[in-house]
Amino acid sequence: MEIVILIGLQASGKSTFARSRFADHVYVSKDAMGRAKQKDRRQEAMIRQAFAEGRNVIVDNTNPSVEVRAPLIALGREYGARIVGYYFQSRMEACQARNRQREGRACVPDVALYATRRKLEPPSCAEGFDALFFVRIDADRHDFIVTPWQEASEE
Numbered sequence: 001m002e003i004v005i006l007i008g009l010q011a012s013g014k015s016t017f018a019r020s021r022f023a024d025h026v027y028v029s030k031d032a033m034g035r036a037k038q039k040d041r042r043q044e045a046m047i048r049q050a051f052a053e054g055r056n057v058i059v060d061n062t063n064p065s066v067e068v069r070a071p072l073i074a075l076g077r078e079y080g081a082r083i084v085g086y087y088f089q090s091r092m093e094a095c096q097a098r099n100r101q102r103e104g105r106a107c108v109p110d111v112a113l114y115a116t117r118r119k120l121e122p123p124s125c126a127e128g129f130d131a132l133f134f135v136r137i138d139a140d141r142h143d144f145i146v147t148p149w150q151e152a153s154e155e
Helices: 014-021 039-052 066-078 092-100 110-119
Strands: 002-007 026-028 057-059 082-088 131-138 143-148
Touching (some): 002 014, 002 066, 014 082, 014 143, 066 082, 092 110
Parallel strands (some): 002 082, 026 057
Antiparallel strands (some): 131 143
16 A cells, blocks of 8 residues: 655646646545535545455645644554655645646635645655655646755755
């Protein structure tokens, strides 16, 4: 089993990536929960149920900080799942442009993008990931480019 954790700004391509690359995983997103209360609890319950059924999971939220990702990683460890992270490299301007193309509640105010950017911490293998990748959009090919993670050197 595995848990895939997507990390990045709103409108950075996470949901499209999830649908195109992980259709066989149980899709978990707080956005899909609408106005439900206690989204963290609901998310945990959905992940636990999927793992109890022996299924893989993909978590499609911004997951901007170590603090937010830690419970997901701990849950994966509890079930012996492989923990994989995908960090979406994106420019604010590109996310804003894609966000403006969204309709209804999917379109978030610019202030939400800026708030997430302030909190956004690149992931690290030290958090407990078994594998990490960079993802960026190749606008020319309308596809994603996925490359292995490179930890920043501590010199």
